[in-house]
Amino acid sequence: MRTQVAIIGGGPSGLLLSQLLNRAGIGTVVLERRSREYVLGRVRAGILEAGTVDLLEQADVGARMHAEGHPHRGCYLTDDQQMIHVDFTESCGEGVMVYGQTEVTRDLYDAQDRIGATHLHQVDNVALHDLTGDAPHVTFDQGGKGHRLDCDMIVGCDGFHGVSRLAIPEDVRRDYERVYPFGWLGILSETPPLRDELIYANHPRGFALASMRNPMLSRYYIQVPLTDRIEDWSDDAFWDEFRRRMPDDVAADLVTGPSIEKSIAPLRSFVSEPMRWGHLFLCGDAAHIVPPTGAKGLNLALADVRLLSAALIAHYRDGDDSGLDEYSAQALERVWRAVRFSWSVTTMIHRFPDHDAFDRRMQQVELQALATSDTARRLFAECYTGVGL
Template sequence: MRTQVAIIGGGPSGLLLSQLLNRAGIETVVLERQSRAHVLSRIRAGVLERCTVDLLNQAGAGARMQREGYPHDGCYLSSDQKMIRVDFQEACGHTVMVYGQTEVTRDLYDAQDALGATHIHGVENVVLHDLKGAAPSVTWDKDGESFRLECDFIAGCDGFHGVSRRSIPDNMRREYEKVYPFGWLGVLSETPPVRDELIYANHPRGFALASMRNPMLSRYYIQVPLSDKAEDWSDDAFWTELKARLPQDVAADLVTGASIEKSIAPLRSFVSEPLRWGALFLCGDAAHIVPPTGAKGLNLATSDVHYLSQGLLAHYNDNDPSGLDSYSQKALARIWKAMRFSWSVTTMMHRFPEHSEYDRQMQRVELDMLATDPTARKLFAENYTGTPL
């Protein structure tokens, strides 16, 4: 088999890259370890920056998002029973879109099907070959047979545990990591959201988040120790703890119900450099992980895709290598800004085991600045809604 761009990983970043390239006449093959049904079953966050919204529209995959998504003009941060609202429109003139990542993935699959793009699911033992040479290729096994795909470039969109990042030699790869000493226990329930905008809560018992997917589908989280397991928490125990961490007037309005999904996600910050190794380019979780506090994971993946797709278009259409040559530098500059924001919000809103009264006072000061200082709100809003590409 032969294609121009081999894409390893059929999640949102791989699908979006394939969609943008195919619409421009560049051939791709997407290789995915899991089935399509499994990919669509993954529950992920759904706060989309303005740049992500624009890119999905550009890719021809934004129509349902525009009809069914929920533009948000702001969010709340709570502490000591106080609710602080950051008005994004007032602070920086931008908004975000609440639209689940599963729905983004479904829309991209539909758009890919309409174009007749090539997807191969159920691949195993994927190996990348000749990345620094003249004939890059990918081999894999499927249903007891072995296959080879020759290509010009390889996009590694296969996540933190995928093969792409590990294909860069250890002595040429530098990794930065911070593992947080807690996780998020998340519950999805068919209940109305407690508020129309997200609430990030700082409480002595730990962090909590109230978010939503649609008018009858809510997503709630509480900070828990890494030693906890989802099955340790009954629905009643979760709702009781969530109410204890939200402001009293918010908790009084909370509608509870049976969970339809419950899981614990560990929190880590991770960046791998460089993002390019010969013909290989890393995108999304293959290159970086951010805590979900700042809603940056999917949005960073789409900004990677933007830079890489622009570089590939310039290469094929204009014989201009500059976009590909600068991909790692451009993408990493935005990645590290998002890392800083996500780290700062995580630090401001969570309770760490080692926190002293000094640390907690610093959290109070940070939150008070958001309540009283327009400059602080502007900086928060600009980062939350997304820095320019």
Template sequence: MQTDVAIIGGGPAGLLLSQLLMRAGIATVVLERRSRAHVLSRIRAGVLEWGTVQLLETAGIGDRMHREGLPHEGCYLAADDRMIHIDFMAACGRQVMVYGQTEVTRDLYDAQDRLGATILHDVEEVALHDLEGDAPHVSFRHAGADHRLDCRFIAGCDGFHGVSRPSLPAAVRREFEKTFPFGWLGVLSETPPADSELIYANHARGFALASMRSRALSRYYIQVPLTDRAEDWSDAAFWDELRRRLPERVAAGLVTGPSIEKSIAPLRSFVSEPMQWGRLYLCGDAAHIVPPTGAKGLNLAASDVFYLSRALTAHYHDGRDDLLARYGEDALARVWRAMRFSWSMTMLLHRFPDQGAFDRRMQMVELETLIGSADARRTMAENYTGLPY
């Protein structure tokens, strides 16, 4: 089996890269270790930066997103029962789109099927070979047989636990990590959203987020200890705790219902450098993970795909390799800025086990700064809606 670009991982990063490359006439093969049904069952982020929206349009999959997605021109930060509105359009002239990652992935699968893409699911024993030469290849097992995929380039889009990042020599990898001492308990419910905008709440009992996936599908989160398990929380207990943490007027109108998904996600900041080695290029969670507080996970994967698809297209269409040579540099510059924003939002909105009166007062001063400073609101809006590529 041969192709131009072997893509390891069939989540949204791998599928989007394949879609952009195939539309540019560059051949791809996508290898995914799980089934299509499993990939589509993952409940993930739902806030798209406007740059991500434009990239999905370029990939030819923007129609359903624009029909069913919810453009948002701002969000709320809440503390001490106050609601602080951050007007994105007024602050920086951009907005975001609420459209679930599952729907993005579904649209990408449909588009790839129309193009006749080669996507192999339930692939096992993937190994990457000859990364520093001109002819790398991938070995793997599929449908009970061993296979070899020859290619010119390999894109590692297989997430934190995939094979791609460990394929870089340990001597050259540098990893930066911060783990937070709590997780997010998330509930998905077929209920109308609590508000027309997302609400990020700083409360004495812990952080809460009122979000949505559509006008009839809501996503809520509360900060919980890492020792908690999702099954420890009944639906009734979750709704009661969420009401305590949201502003009173929002809690009073909250519509509750049975959860259709419930899980706890730990919070972590992680970056692995470099993002390229020989003919291997890392994208998305294979190279970095952000806390969900800033809604940057899927958006960072999309920006990686932008840089890599641009570089590969320049190689095949124009014979240029300068963009490939600096792919990691370009991607990491944006990754670290998004890391800073996600870290700052996490520090601002959560309660920490060792938090003292000084730390609490600093959170309140930061919130007051957002109320009183147009510059502070513009900085937050620029980061939330997405820094330019």
């Protein structure tokens, strides 16, 4: 089997890259370890930057997003009982779109089916070969049989636990990591959202977040110790704790219901450099992870896709390799800016086990800057919407 670009990983970044390349006449094969049903069953974040919205439109997968998504002008942050509003549109001229990552993935699958793109699901034992030689290829098992996929380029979109990043030699690869001493316990419930925009709550008992997917589907989170398990938290216990962490007038409006999904996600900041090695290119979580606090994860992955798809199209259409040569450095510039923003917001609104009175006062100063300073709100809005990255 042969293709021009082999894509490892069938999440949104791999699917979008395949969509953009196929529309430009460049052949791809997407290899995915899980079934399509499993991929579509994963619950993920759903806040899209303006640039992400534009990119999905460019890929011809924006129609349902515009019909069912919810444009947001801003968000709220709280300091115990105080509500602070940051109006993105007023501060920087852009907003965000609330549209679930699962729905983005579904739209991409449908678009890929329409153009007849090649996807191989439930593949095992994926291995990358000859990445700096003349015959790059991928081997894998499917249905109990071994296969070889020859290609010009390999793109790793297979996430933090995938094989692609580890194919870069240890003496070449440099990893940076910060693991946070807490996780997010999240539930999905068929209830109306608490407010028309997201609420990021800083409370003495810990962080909480009120978000939404649609008018009757809400996503709520609370900060919990890494030692907690899902079984430790009944729905009633979650709702009681969530109420405590919201301002009283907000908590009074909370509509509760049974959870339809419940999970605990650890938080980390992670970057691996470089994002290119020979014929291998990394995209998204294969190269970088950010805590979800700044809503950067999916947007950062699709920003990689924007850069890399343009570079690959220039390579095949024009014989111009400058974009491929510059891909890692250009992608990492945005990555590190997004990592800084996500880290700073995480530090500002979570309670850390080793925080003392000084750290708490610093959080209060930062939150009050957002309440009182046009400049602080503009900088926050630019990073949150992506225009400042």
